[in-house]
Amino acid sequence: MRSLSFFFSRRWILFLVTVIALAWGAWWLGEWQFHRLDDRKEKNAIIERNEAAEPVPAAEVLSTENGVSKQNEWRRVTATGTYDVDNTIVVRYRTRDGAAGVDVVVPLVTEDGTSLIVDRGWMATENRGTRPEELPAPPSGEVTVVGWVRKDATGDSTKVNDHSTRSISAEKIAEATGNPTFRGFVDLVSEDPDPESDLKLAELPEINNGPHFFYGLQWWFFGFLALLGFVWMAVDEWRGGRKQPATAETADVDEDANA
Template identity: 45%
Template sequence: MSTESTSSPGTPGRPYGFMLSRRWIGFALFVIILAGVCGRLGLWQLHRLEHRLDRNKVIEKHLKADPVPLDAALPRTATVDEDSEWTRVTVTGRFDASKVVTVKFATRDGAPGVDVVTPLVLGDGTALLVDRGWVETENNVRKPTDLPPVPSGDVTVTGWLRPDNGAGSDAVKVFDGQVRAISSKAQEEYVGMPLRHGYLDLLKQEPSATGSLAPEPEPERGQGPHFFYALQWWFFALLAVVGYFYFARVEEKERKHGKPRTARPAKDLEPAGS
């Protein structure tokens, strides 16, 4: 006599009981960690936005202030920090034409060019690197030879204080009279005398310079993309949580409404010829 049994659809027990399984508990832990990381990254972007807005206020204050003597803003042993960067200063000295360095790959509006950096020798035996401006050049790695002449004699320059670039040694070390980024610490040996920290973006000088070097434009003071990046990270966090419950609902429906499976008759399971 053959017997026939059927398995009931779904999973016995309370709804969504499967979520207490190891697989779903592991899934939940993963979602919690992922959402937490995305949430923290969103807060980090907001902190960056706040920092940028604070920096904009400092920049605006410096741009509106009258120039001050170099020693008042940057004493001999001081460093250019976030509070002193973009301070307008005036200083008098003599340019050292034998130590001109160009900053290669300094493009502007898509045009290739270089920044021309020259040490300004001061009366106290130190020197200050001065970015005299930008000039368009050929798009290659060779140092240009037709740079505007270096002014001779005493000059009084006015410009913005800037900190050393934090690039690696390969970028700031002088090679063939060129660098990729400006660093007073890296160029001190090349200049051959103590350098004040950072450098000066030249705005004007007296007597006026000859040549066509373009001064550094004012710093960009927008908010940047940080707020929208924060929204994106928070959206990813929300998506992870919603996705978790969505997949749980899908699996619950499959378990609840799945087709029942009918067991084969017992006689069909007997070996042939028995």
């Protein structure tokens, strides 16, 4: 057996530092997954609570100054007004079940002049540009809508150009239309009166915990394997390592020594 002096060699010190870094990284990634699990559970609880709640007037949940709070997302709200068809927005690159399509977004101008951005639903389209005039018209005159409250998207994808965008932001749409607008938007649940042509309405997100728990365990297991592998290799080194197989030359020497 050898002494433990090999631990102080440059090779083993670098090896130990690498294993510690890998184990720490695996631990951190596991913790991150478990934090994501906690966030997922909190979000599921909010969706379940808001799904069961009765609809309330949009002005009680939304404002023109502040964005949608986490507690109010997926809350059902109701509003009455007239659709501003001239400011219809086409939301590009929306797919369902592998089919290409667009979302149809139309501001609903309420009695006090404030617009509520309504995602009226999805329709399949060919792989080409779709103009607002090609979309199914919303009900004319006074309309009462019920919808799920959603947060505004952020980033460059929210830019509105020629009545078209890639992600919905009421703030950006308000800049394009010049009208006072509630922050956040709604995914349509129902319209009264009914439209002549129906669009496919948005669906509530799946309420489950996702894979975060098992991903967290996997990362911790990888970190444990890294430490275990280091210990195994260190013990093997301490015991002298694997003996080299005898060659023909060394076998002849052994025979001569035994003669």
